[in-house]
Amino acid sequence: MQEVKDRAKQLLADGTVNRVVGWKAGEFSYDITPAVFTSAEEIDKDFIYNDFCAPNLSKYLIKESRKEGKLLVFLKPCDTYSFNQLLKEHRILRENVYVIGVPCTGKVDIDTVRAMGFQGITGMESDGENVTVHTLYGDKTVLKADTLGDKCKTCKSKKHVVYDELIGEDGEVNTDGARFELVEKLEKMTADERFEFWRGELSKCIRCNACRNVCPACSCENCVFDNPASGIQQRAAVNSFEENMFHLIRSFHVAGRCTDCGECTRVCPQNIPLHLINRKYIKDINEFYGDFQAGEDTETRAPLNAYTFDDCEPGIVYSRGGNE
Amino acid sequence: MMFRLPVNRLDDLFAAVSAVNSLYLPVDGNDGRASYKKWVEGTKLSSKLNTVRSAKDFFFPQTTNLCDFNVKDKEIEVIDIRADSEDFVVFGVRACDARSFTILDKVFLADPIDSYYATKREHGTIVTLACTRPEENCFCNVFGIDMTSPEGDAACWLTDEYLYINANTGKGTAFIDSIKALLEECSDEDVKAQQTTVKEIAGKLPFAGVSTDYFKKNTLLDIFNSEKWEKLSESCLACGTCTFVCPTCQCYDIKDFNTGHGIKRYRTWDSCMYADFTKMAAANSRNTQMQRFRQRFMHKLVYFPDNNNGEFGCVGCGRCLSRCPISMNIIKVIKAFEEE
Numbered sequence: 001m002q003e004v005k006d007r008a009k010q011l012l013a014d015g016t017v018n019r020v021v022g023w024k025a026g027e028f029s030y031d032i033t034p035a036v037f038t039s040a041e042e043i044d045k046d047f048i049y050n051d052f053c054a055p056n057l058s059k060y061l062i063k064e065s066r067k068e069g070k071l072l073v074f075l076k077p078c079d080t081y082s083f084n085q086l087l088k089e090h091r092i093l094r095e096n097v098y099v100i101g102v103p104c105t106g107k108v109d110i111d112t113v114r115a116m117g118f119q120g121i122t123g124m125e126s127d128g129e130n131v132t133v134h135t136l137y138g139d140k141t142v143l144k145a146d147t148l149g150d151k152c153k154t155c156k157s158k159k160h161v162v163y164d165e166l167i168g169e170d171g172e173v174n175t176d177g178a179r180f181e182l183v184e185k186l187e188k189m190t191a192d193e194r195f196e197f198w199r200g201e202l203s204k205c206i207r208c209n210a211c212r213n214v215c216p217a218c219s220c221e222n223c224v225f226d227n228p229a230s231g232i233q234q235r236a237a238v239n240s241f242e243e244n245m246f247h248l249i250r251s252f253h254v255a256g257r258c259t260d261c262g263e264c265t266r267v268c269p270q271n272i273p274l275h276l277i278n279r280k281y282i283k284d285i286n287e288f289y290g291d292f293q294a295g296e297d298t299e300t301r302a303p304l305n306a307y308t309f310d311d312c313e314p315g316i317v318y319s320r321g322g323n324e
Numbered sequence: 325m326m327f328r329l330p331v332n333r334l335d336d337l338f339a340a341v342s343a344v345n346s347l348y349l350p351v352d353g354n355d356g357r358a359s360y361k362k363w364v365e366g367t368k369l370s371s372k373l374n375t376v377r378s379a380k381d382f383f384f385p386q387t388t389n390l391c392d393f394n395v396k397d398k399e400i401e402v403i404d405i406r407a408d409s410e411d412f413v414v415f416g417v418r419a420c421d422a423r424s425f426t427i428l429d430k431v432f433l434a435d436p437i438d439s440y441y442a443t444k445r446e447h448g449t450i451v452t453l454a455c456t457r458p459e460e461n462c463f464c465n466v467f468g469i470d471m472t473s474p475e476g477d478a479a480c481w482l483t484d485e486y487l488y489i490n491a492n493t494g495k496g497t498a499f500i501d502s503i504k505a506l507l508e509e510c511s512d513e514d515v516k517a518q519q520t521t522v523k524e525i526a527g528k529l530p531f532a533g534v535s536t537d538y539f540k541k542n543t544l545l546d547i548f549n550s551e552k553w554e555k556l557s558e559s560c561l562a563c564g565t566c567t568f569v570c571p572t573c574q575c576y577d578i579k580d581f582n583t584g585h586g587i588k589r590y591r592t593w594d595s596c597m598y599a600d601f602t603k604m605a606a607a608n609s610r611n612t613q614m615q616r617f618r619q620r621f622m623h624k625l626v627y628f629p630d631n632n633n634g635e636f637g638c639v640g641c642g643r644c645l646s647r648c649p650i651s652m653n654i655i656k657v658i659k660a661f662e663e664e
């Protein structure tokens with residue numbers, strides 16, 4: 001998108017900002033790296049915004065907004081929710097950030113494309129409708145809708161909830177509830193089946209911490225899992241109990257703050273559908289305390305941090321089939 | 325000497341091997357990604373090029389129990405829990421991963437020998453499988469690895485009709501002897517034909533021409549002090565995924581676990597990408613992510629070759645390319661320096 005690049009260069013040139021946090025092109029079309037740009041030359045050379053720029057840049061602002069001068073950041077609709085949530089938690093210095101909302105029609109996910117059977121992918125082009133995949137063994141065009149990652153297939157909103165300036169038209173919040181379909185499927189399982197499902201998934205975990213480190217809600221300076229006094233190593237799960245524990249604690253710790261940005265699942269090298277754990281919490285919060293979307297604004301008190309007389313009673317657990 | 329077996333008898337081969345030893349091979353999961361699984365009746369060999377985790381897991385697992393201690397008053401009893409390993413066979417290892425064992429051997433089998441690793445190496449037979457459809461991320465050839473002629477105890481080639489097998493070591497010969505009833509001796513014509521075709525593809529891989537000369541020509545300190553590290557590492561999440569999926573990453577940490585009635589000493593993989601990796605009683609020698617990031621690549625591209633007659637500590641498997649959440653990797657590092 002030339003418009004995005006041009007705007008970045010203008011704001012650098014007129015001194016509004018002294019650097020730009022954006023996406024850098026890689027070796028292939030899909031291996032995009034978040035980067036900081038400080039000159040028009042760098043932007044011309046490497047800056048990119050297209051259907052492959054999935055990384056959420058908001059978490060980088062925790063560090064970046066504390067550096068000298070004002071910065072420009074480009075945020076997709078889902079990224080703005082993370083940004084807001086981080087503002088609410090006083091993790092980003094808002095006055096040091098100039099936000100431009102950029103439109104998004106869903107990002108192509110390399111692992112989804114590979115799972116479609118493509119091998120040796122040397123490049124991809126998207127025209128918004130179709131994606132042409134170039135491989136060492138021939139080219140083929142497929143529907144873009146089929147190439148989206150989990151987070152984009154069930155995108156919660158095309159609306160930017162915070163920005164200083166917008167490029168393109170703003171979209172709408174998606175209210176079709178499609179993102180909860182898989183959660184509902186899991187809810188319908190028996191407890192044993194569900195346990196089996198999650199054991200199957202979590203047993204693949206290599207404890208690489210990609211999910212934690214990419215998560216905008218995981219911003220503790222010292223993570224509980226890095227506590228040397230915990231008595232266990234935390235570098236690897238020694239047994240299934242540790243595997244479950246890591247994921248339950250991590251997910252509960254971000255419950256009510258997780259914006260459902262989907263980054264955890266996107267980066268997991270083992271393809272574990274981590275977002276489903278947090279979507280379950282989101283769904284439960286909606287049902288118990290009324291609809292709530294983390295990151296929608298910076299003022300509303302989160303249901304798990306507030307008390308009202310309408311809050312559900314703990315006994316709800318039993319009426320929903322929990323063990324006495 | 326080349327032997328072969330019709331592909332429709334692969335199951336018989338796996339069954340025959342399994343009857344004697346545990347057999348592990350790459351299997352597709354329900355998400356289409358491959359991982360090593362123990363063969364049981366009905367297990368199908370994966371059609372994927374490589375597994376997400378590497379084959380180093382068999383010899384250097386993510387966690388290893390080292391020894392136990394019994395503590396009574398002021399007496400400490402050390403209990404050696406080392407057990408002999410059973411014999412096992414790993415089938416379907418690719419050329420890149422096969423080479424990783426040469427690298428790991430230089431670390432774990434050098435004096436003082438790591439007996440945990442050595443035992444596994446002694447009891448494991450590695451049967452490799454030549455690649456026919458490399459991925460864009462593969463650059464084993466940059467490190468002089470021939471994907472069409474993998475190392476390992478015995479090497480295999482798969483065509484539409486046959487599985488060809490040839491021994492590289494004594495262990496490989498013993499392996500072939502143990503399944504000889506299923507095999508027939510044959511010429512290596514078909515294998516040679518496959519090798520020619522695949523070598524042509526290999527020559528056209530996107531990274532086939534990448535040069536590592538920069539790291540041979542420049543001094544350790546020049547590379548270490550380069551300004552490039554800052555930019556290369558700026559968005560690294562310090563997750564350590566690259567180190568955990570890497571077949572040649574070898575760092576571990578040792579920890580004691582207090583069970584209440586004794587101590588269990590164990591080790592787990594560690595990662596130079598983590599902030600506490602170099603934490604010592606007095607201080608931490610690497611305080612920024614740039615320093616940690618630099619360490620990973622200096623180790624593979626400079627320190628390891630400096631100590632091992634120029635051999636690089638990377639086998640070009642491409643795992644860190646496909647799995648890094650921010651798509652920063654050893655190829656981008658090599659290329660950034662080569663640009664000069």
Ligand code: SF4
Nearest residue numbers: 205206208209211268
């Ligand atoms: S990213 Fe995946 S493999 Fe890594 S720690 Fe998280 S769940 Fe485990």
Ligand code: SF4
Nearest residue numbers: 215258260261262264
């Ligand atoms: S838990 Fe996952 S979906 Fe939720 S905020 Fe963190 S990375 Fe995003």
Ligand code: SF4
Nearest residue numbers: 570638639641642644
């Ligand atoms: S550094 Fe990357 S490409 Fe090299 S062996 Fe390790 S994972 Fe493979």
Ligand code: SF4
Nearest residue numbers: 419420455458462464
């Ligand atoms: S890096 Fe080489 S040996 Fe390894 S899987 Fe790719 S082509 Fe095969």
Ligand code: SF4
Nearest residue numbers: 560561563564566648
């Ligand atoms: S280089 Fe990539 S995989 Fe490695 S620690 Fe940094 S972000 Fe994680």
